[in-house]
Amino acid sequence: MKKIMIIALSGLFLFPSCVGKKKYKELQSQYTKTQDLLNTATIKLNSCEERRKSLEDRLGDMKQTNQDLIQSSKDLTMLTSKGASNLEKSLESLQEKDLKISRLQDALTKKDSVTLALVTSLKKEIGLDDEDIEINVEKSVVFISLSDKVLFKSGSYTITTRAREILGKVATVINGKPDFEAMVEGHTDNVPFNGGGVLIDNWDLSVKRSTAIVRALQELGVKPNQLIAAGRSEYIPLVPNTTPENRSKNRRTKILILPKIDQFYEMIEEEMKTLSEE
Incomplete structure (x- = not known):
């Protein structure tokens, strides 16, 4: 679109005699507004691109964090299960020890x-x-x-x-x-x-x-x-x-x-x- 406008305006400059002075100024003003709009759109586009990239980076970080949390949850579950098992074994060991002490005390008595x-x-x-x-x-x-x-x-x-x-x-x-x-x-x-x-x-x-x-x-x-x-x-x-x-x-x-x-x-x-x- 930009190229078409440039060609059209170039035609106006090449053939000034075919366009009226008033019309020329209107076209020139429209071109300026269009150029401003284009610049603004370009700026916004660049900003959107940067924001998109930032969001993609954040999304990647969030995915990694989520994976880490999932793994941590698995590890915690494993540790909790292992801890429960160790605690159960410790309790059984204490019970066996108490029983042995009781029997030994009976024997000494x-x-x-x-x-x-x-x-x-x-x-x-x-x-x-x-x-x-x-x-x-x-x-x-x-x-x-x-x-x-x-x-x-x-x-x-x-x-x-x-x-x-x-x-x-x-x-x-x-x-x-x-x-x-x-x-x-x-x-x-x-x-x-x-x-x-x-x-x-x-x-x-x-x-x-x-x-x-x-x-x-x-x-x-x-x-x-x-x-x-x-x-x-x-x-x-x-x-x-x-x-x-x-x-x-x-x-x-x-x-x-x-x-x-x-x-x-x-x-x-x-x-x-x-x-x-x-």
Whole structure:
């Protein structure tokens, strides 16, 4: 259109003689208005083009944002599902742990009950009120501690008549509990042994006294596979070996009554300790 107008106006200029002066001015004014309109339209068109481009850019950004939101929603759903699953597993784990602790506590309670019953049984069976005989619990183990003067003559490992009387009652208790073992520990003071013969030192003396007690219990009907002989020599004193009275206390024989399931109880205690540290 612009070209047609230019050609027409050029014709007017080429042939001025064919157009009147008044008409020429009208055409020239119309051309100017048309040119202004064209310029305005061009400006608006450019503005629209820029706006269109801006909108297209915004649309692209919005599409990308929408995609990101969709992906985020999927990720969140996945994380939420995973979190719920982990929470459920954690709850199940806590429930299992609580159940295990409850069972272990029941087992330990049972162990304490067995220990108490054993102490009561021993005290009832032996029935002695003697300062040289002690029935007690040490580190969850029931033991009978017999003074040296009750069992043996000085420097000897020959059992006295009084000892056989006491051991007969101990044997009755052990025989009534086939799932238990009896470990006999011999202890001496720190005075070096010089009795000669087959014994060399306090190690020999403590072990020999222990085996003498074991043989006596076996003769009294205790099964040999329930008996353990051990000698501790002078190295686990009750009191310092500084006086004759203290040395007399340290010369003793301990009979430890051990359930054969003690290893199981030790395992339980260790697991309880592990659980408490978690």
